[in-house]
Amino acid sequence: MTQPQNCCGRPAEERRYPGLDEAAQLFAALADESRLSILRQLREQGETCVCDLRACCDLAQPTISYHLKVLRDAGLVLTDKRGVWVYYRLNHEKVDALPALLP
Numbered sequence: 001m002t003q004p005q006n007c008c009g010r011p012a013e014e015r016r017y018p019g020l021d022e023a024a025q026l027f028a029a030l031a032d033e034s035r036l037s038i039l040r041q042l043r044e045q046g047e048t049c050v051c052d053l054r055a056c057c058d059l060a061q062p063t064i065s066y067h068l069k070v071l072r073d074a075g076l077v078l079t080d081k082r083g084v085w086v087y088y089r090l091n092h093e094k095v096d097a098l099p100a101l102l103p
Helices: 020-030 033-045 050-055 061-073 092-101
Strands: 077-082 085-090
Touching: 020 033, 020 061, 020 092, 033 050, 033 061, 033 077, 033 085, 050 061, 050 085, 061 077
Parallel strands: none
Antiparallel strands: 077 085
């Protein structure tokens, strides 16, 4: 089996910058004013319930839940379920890693 080649006829190399797909997902999650507002409130208040997040942005609760899902899927927000309530907090490890992902 032959190795794939690039346009110059040399063997194609592995991805030069692995992990860019994760970086793109993180930055896509950050590319929304409402999500940035949620992250700022979590940074300032620490842990909070979804009902308290309505103060940071003028959105209905289902819309806030959608934005929280995007942030959670990107790994920027962590959750803790207590009874029927879900509390959200910033994932400081992921947020602190963001500057290293910039070009």
